[in-house]
Amino acid sequence: MKLFKFLVLLIVSALFFGCAASPKLSPDVTQSLKGSKLAVAYAQTEKRIHYNELVYKVFWNETRTKDVSYNGLWDIDTDLTSYMAPKVCDLGLKAVSIYDVVPEENIKELHESLMAKPREEELVLSDGLRAKLMDEGIDYLLMLRNDHIGVYTQIGLKQGQAHAMMYVQDVRSNEQKYAGFFPCGGNFKVEKNVREIENNNLAGLKDHMKEWLDVSIQKHMPKQLGLVQ
Amino acid sequence: MLLRILAILLVLGLAACATTLDNKNDLSSAEFKLNETKKSEVADYLGLPAKISNSEEDKKQYWYYTDGTKLSGLILPIGATGMTTTIHTGGPASDLDYAAMFVFDENDTLIEVSR
Numbered sequence: 001m002k003l004f005k006f007l008v009l010l011i012v013s014a015l016f017f018g019c020a021a022s023p024k025l026s027p028d029v030t031q032s033l034k035g036s037k038l039a040v041a042y043a044q045t046e047k048r049i050h051y052n053e054l055v056y057k058v059f060w061n062e063t064r065t066k067d068v069s070y071n072g073l074w075d076i077d078t079d080l081t082s083y084m085a086p087k088v089c090d091l092g093l094k095a096v097s098i099y100d101v102v103p104e105e106n107i108k109e110l111h112e113s114l115m116a117k118p119r120e121e122e123l124v125l126s127d128g129l130r131a132k133l134m135d136e137g138i139d140y141l142l143m144l145r146n147d148h149i150g151v152y153t154q155i156g157l158k159q160g161q162a163h164a165m166m167y168v169q170d171v172r173s174n175e176q177k178y179a180g181f182f183p184c185g186g187n188f189k190v191e192k193n194v195r196e197i198e199n200n201n202l203a204g205l206k207d208h209m210k211e212w213l214d215v216s217i218q219k220h221m222p223k224q225l226g227l228v229q
Numbered sequence: 230m231l232l233r234i235l236a237i238l239l240v241l242g243l244a245a246c247a248t249t250l251d252n253k254n255d256l257s258s259a260e261f262k263l264n265e266t267k268k269s270e271v272a273d274y275l276g277l278p279a280k281i282s283n284s285e286e287d288k289k290q291y292w293y294y295t296d297g298t299k300l301s302g303l304i305l306p307i308g309a310t311g312m313t314t315t316i317h318t319g320g321p322a323s324d325l326d327y328a329a330m331f332v333f334d335e336n337d338t339l340i341e342v343s344r
Contacts, residue, residue, distance in 0.1 A: 063302040068277035
């Protein structure tokens with residue numbers, strides 16, 4: 001009976017931990033954000049897909065992994081940043097793509113700084129990047145950072161997950177105003193094998209990523225930014 | 230009795246699954262033509278490579294393929310309790326694990342293969 005109680009408590013605790021909500025932006029920053037111009041950026045630090053499959057072997061189960069690269073085949077940063085900017089505008093914010101206001105070299109420098117440190121560390125923008133952003137009247141940088149795309153598969157289940165973090169950085173003070181997990185993912189619609197997402201120059205992966213990003217911007221971003229209760 | 234056990238084991242064995250994550254086709258079966266085959270044809274036949282590196286100097290792109298998948302964990306039942314334990318195995322692939330390398334020029338044409 002004690003063991004039963006312990007197991008029930010364990011499962012309930014695990015469920016609560018699993019549903020832990022992302023933090024919210026403080027109300028004063030939300031107010032400031034509403035009246036400001038912001039640049040949006042999507043940054044993928046590793047251009048790879050990490051496949052993970054649970055394989056049933058009767059007497060045991062195995063997890064098998066395979067990593068594939070799309071480095072140089074899909075400019076995911078530019079593509080998803082351009083995709084994001086109008087979606088963020090739809091939330092009632094004045095947003096532009098960082099690629100429209102800052103030279104490529106400054107964005108490259110930002111990506112290199114992201115690759116050099118784990119995502120838990122506080123974001124710090126270089127003086128050069130801040131100067132360019134301020135010249136364009138940008139007050140905040142809203143950035144999604146994703147380290148890789150995870151694909152999880154087992155019988156009847158083929159899911160993708162972008163392990164993304166969302167940051168809001170005050171450009172003038174260079175202070176990180178927000179950092180929180182940004183859920184983005186869903187089920188792949190493929191016929192047989194999940195690696196079909198690589199076909200036709202990654203057409204399946206691109207479509208799914210945009211669809212999930214769209215859903216997450218509409219569903220999660222307003223809550224995280226405090227735009228809705 | 231022995232036959233019955235063998236039959237049960239055979240049925241259970243058939244129910245076991247194989248991984249679906251490997252390259253789309255065997256690396257050894259790939260027959261590409263130098264100075265003709267395009268990058269997209271290699272990707273369509275084998276899937277994407279494990280690693281891609283770009284040389285800015287000579288504008289070449291290097292694709293490195295690995296064979297098979299990596300066993301990253303085993304989930305085993307413990308006795309008759311219905312509980313399981315997971316054993317994690319191995320680390321990331323090293324450069325030595327690559328089974329084939331394909332080199333493309335700036336026009337996305339295959340110019341070199343090394344196995």
